[in-house]
Amino acid sequence: MLSNDIVALTAKYQMRNYSRFPVVFVRGEGARLFDAEGREYLDLLGGIAVAIIGHAHPAVSRAVALQVKNLVHVSNLFHVPVQSELGRIVSESTIGGRVFFCNSGTEANEAAIKLARKWAADGGKRGAYEIVVAEGSFHGRTYGGLSATAQPKYHVGFEPMLPGFRTVPFGDVAALEDALTESTCALLIEPIQGESGVRMHPPGYLKEAERLCRQTGTLLMVDEIQTALGRTGAMLASSRFGISPDVVTLAKGLANGLPLGAVVAREDVAAAFGPGSHGSTFGGNPVCCAAAKAVFETIGAPGFCDEVLRMGDILREGLSEIASRRTDVRKIRGLGLMLAMEMEGETKEIAGRCLENGLVVGSVAGNVLRFLPPLTITAGEIRHGLAILRDSLPAGGRK
Numbered sequence: 001m002l003s004n005d006i007v008a009l010t011a012k013y014q015m016r017n018y019s020r021f022p023v024v025f026v027r028g029e030g031a032r033l034f035d036a037e038g039r040e041y042l043d044l045l046g047g048i049a050v051a052i053i054g055h056a057h058p059a060v061s062r063a064v065a066l067q068v069k070n071l072v073h074v075s076n077l078f079h080v081p082v083q084s085e086l087g088r089i090v091s092e093s094t095i096g097g098r099v100f101f102c103n104s105g106t107e108a109n110e111a112a113i114k115l116a117r118k119w120a121a122d123g124g125k126r127g128a129y130e131i132v133v134a135e136g137s138f139h140g141r142t143y144g145g146l147s148a149t150a151q152p153k154y155h156v157g158f159e160p161m162l163p164g165f166r167t168v169p170f171g172d173v174a175a176l177e178d179a180l181t182e183s184t185c186a187l188l189i190e191p192i193q194g195e196s197g198v199r200m201h202p203p204g205y206l207k208e209a210e211r212l213c214r215q216t217g218t219l220l221m222v223d224e225i226q227t228a229l230g231r232t233g234a235m236l237a238s239s240r241f242g243i244s245p246d247v248v249t250l251a252k253g254l255a256n257g258l259p260l261g262a263v264v265a266r267e268d269v270a271a272a273f274g275p276g277s278h279g280s281t282f283g284g285n286p287v288c289c290a291a292a293k294a295v296f297e298t299i300g301a302p303g304f305c306d307e308v309l310r311m312g313d314i315l316r317e318g319l320s321e322i323a324s325r326r327t328d329v330r331k332i333r334g335l336g337l338m339l340a341m342e343m344e345g346e347t348k349e350i351a352g353r354c355l356e357n358g359l360v361v362g363s364v365a366g367n368v369l370r371f372l373p374p375l376t377i378t379a380g381e382i383r384h385g386l387a388i389l390r391d392s393l394p395a396g397g398r399k
């Protein structure tokens, strides 16, 4: 089938909730993608932070093929070795405590929200039900995740949102202090806000947030869906900001593209989920768990995170160099290999031009270009990507 026919087929039968570029990808390898015409692209978006160890990573492909041959699904009424092993790995690699597996980021946050309320109701903080979230946050599209997403544009037409969510202004410690009351069971927060344009909290804010949570007996729930697994040069971005969450949510790169999410919670908090309190048919599916084990083996290798930081520096320096020759770049920001270039104007067209020139980048929050490449990207690939980006930016913005 020709690319145009595929684009037309999607347009005819699928709901119009995505705004897609008219490119048809058929294959990936590391940080490279290939379209239906055999054209090669460099992928600096990584399926929006999902292809964390690169497309078609051999260790993932092998693990998945073997698991598919043996057992695809059996339900959570029974034990499966690969899920049991992954539970230990996820717990030990993050905050300790217990793990609940689901299928996506929004489901992980949904479970965390339920867990926080149940923990409070069970005696952790009786009478507390409110979840405090930060302005500009993104926590998913189901009603729990959406209600926690403090960006009105995502709510339009879907109101009313669930009760029991309170938004605090971005980066304002005093406002957070006022918001955390005897009714608050948890603060749900991203270490870096991804979907609103790689927004970094002011220095010290997360540490203060942690202190206020401890002071008020509020759970510190950190949404690491976009930031975890080496993305910022550490297993959790929380550790880069010196905070110790009570609950962490994971998804995106967890199984390198297969659908897997997880909630990790401190032992006493996790105790709130007894038999029957929460569940998922597909959650912790053996095939996804096999892929995730391969991910942890890869990112847990000695020196992996140091290399992420080194590649992050190369990308950041290259972006800064581009910015220094332009009048239309406001700021370069981010951490590790989660970086952004904030522009004066809209970036959707720029992302389209990059694509035409063989480079995949993200356009987010209107005027931001976002970079979330596979963490296995090489210095040579980054330099190649920077060269394409340089040529794809509007001529009018050059100094």
Ligand SMILES: Cc1ncc(COP(=O)(O)O)c(C=O)c1O
Pocket: 104, 105, 106, 107, 109, 138, 139, 140, 141, 190, 194, 195, 223, 224, 225, 226, 251, 252
């Ligand atoms: C921080 C954060 N939380 C939650 C989600 C929702 O994840 P999913 O799309 O897998 O439901 C996303 C997705 O972009 C995210 O970046």
